[in-house]
Amino acid sequence: MDLGLADRTVLVTGGSSGVGLATVRTLLAEGARVATCGRDADRLAEAAATLGAGQDRLLTGVCDVREADAVQRFTDRVATAFGGVDGLVNNAGQSRMKRLDETGAEDWRDELELKFAGVLHPLQACRPHLRASDAASVVNVNAVLAKQPEPRLITTSAARAGILNLSKSLATELAPEGIRINSVCLGLIDTGQWTRRHAAADTGLTYEQWQSRLAADRGVALGRLGRAEEVAYAVVSLLSPRASYITGTSIDVCGGVSRGIL
Numbered sequence: 001m002d003l004g005l006a007d008r009t010v011l012v013t014g015g016s017s018g019v020g021l022a023t024v025r026t027l028l029a030e031g032a033r034v035a036t037c038g039r040d041a042d043r044l045a046e047a048a049a050t051l052g053a054g055q056d057r058l059l060t061g062v063c064d065v066r067e068a069d070a071v072q073r074f075t076d077r078v079a080t081a082f083g084g085v086d087g088l089v090n091n092a093g094q095s096r097m098k099r100l101d102e103t104g105a106e107d108w109r110d111e112l113e114l115k116f117a118g119v120l121h122p123l124q125a126c127r128p129h130l131r132a133s134d135a136a137s138v139v140n141v142n143a144v145l146a147k148q149p150e151p152r153l154i155t156t157s158a159a160r161a162g163i164l165n166l167s168k169s170l171a172t173e174l175a176p177e178g179i180r181i182n183s184v185c186l187g188l189i190d191t192g193q194w195t196r197r198h199a200a201a202d203t204g205l206t207y208e209q210w211q212s213r214l215a216a217d218r219g220v221a222l223g224r225l226g227r228a229e230e231v232a233y234a235v236v237s238l239l240s241p242r243a244s245y246i247t248g249t250s251i252d253v254c255g256g257v258s259r260g261i262l
């Protein structure tokens with residue numbers, strides 16, 4: 001099926017690795033023009049080099065989503081180069097592995113800032129362009145933690161729940177402007193986040209053995225971690241104009257780790 005994304009412009013935050021990079025790759029394969037950002041210029045350049053896209057299709061920029069002015073400047077560059085913005089994927093971020101007693105005031109502040117700024121700054125910068133598009137769609141990359149908190153990720157779980165709630169409000173408020181807003185809630189996806197944790201855990205297990213044990217411990221029904229491309233397909237289908245009647249909802253991409261029915 002043609003997803004109708006050819007020659008549309010999509011801005012993906014955090015596209016130098018993992019889910020963001022897989023989303024950029026999938027969008028390019030659909031014929032979209034893609035812009036993406038991250039904080040580390042070298043990582044971004046390395047990732048871009050793997051994509052084999054020309055400057056007329058792919059634009060990258062160093063930008064921290066916590067800095068509103070930097071996000072605005074990057075978005076202005078994208079809109080000027082590509083003539084607008086039709087889609088936005090708020091993906092940049094990471095989780096904070098801490099329990100209550102390990103969590104200080106700074107952890108709470110930093111985590112809430114990252115999660116809320118990561119949605120609000122790009123959305124505010126892109127909003128005039130999205131309003132001008134005839135197929136505007138925003139996808140917030142969230143986590144099943146939003147609905148199923150884990151004490152070992154206490155700040156991230158709380159922030160994720162807030163973002164899921166915010167996504168619903170935004171979907172309602174921006175619907176009259178023709179902007180759809182949806183979320184994907186991830187379980188355990190095999191990306192840099194997990195290779196870093198495997199290295200830090202120093203268990204003596206290979207990454208594959210460690211992953212299988214992790215999937216079993218966490219009760220992943222499909223018995224394995226997800227792949228970044230498996231998330232990208234869900235994100236891209238929500239971005240597609242074919243999903244024109246879908247807004248204010250969320251899709252779990254979690255291999256059945258989510259125990260809820262909503």
Ligand SMILES: NC(=O)c1ccc[n+]([C@@H]2O[C@H](COP(=O)([O-])OP(=O)(O)OC[C@H]3O[C@@H](n4cnc5c(N)ncnc54)[C@H](OP(=O)(O)O)[C@@H]3O)[C@@H](O)[C@H]2O)c1
Pocket residue numbers: 013014015016017018019020037038039040041043063064065066091092093094095114141142143144186187188189190191192193194
């Ligand atoms: N993998 C999972 O199991 C999982 C589960 C639930 C939710 N998630 C969420 O899914 C999203 C993608 O995760 P991932 O696993 O693909 O992570 P990843 O491989 O670590 O990639 C994260 C990307 O975000 C960028 N980034 C991080 N902080 C940023 C900031 N402040 N401003 C701009 N860019 C920033 C990183 O580049 P720089 O470091 O160079 O900035 C990188 O490109 C994250 O929001 C994550 O929390 C992941």
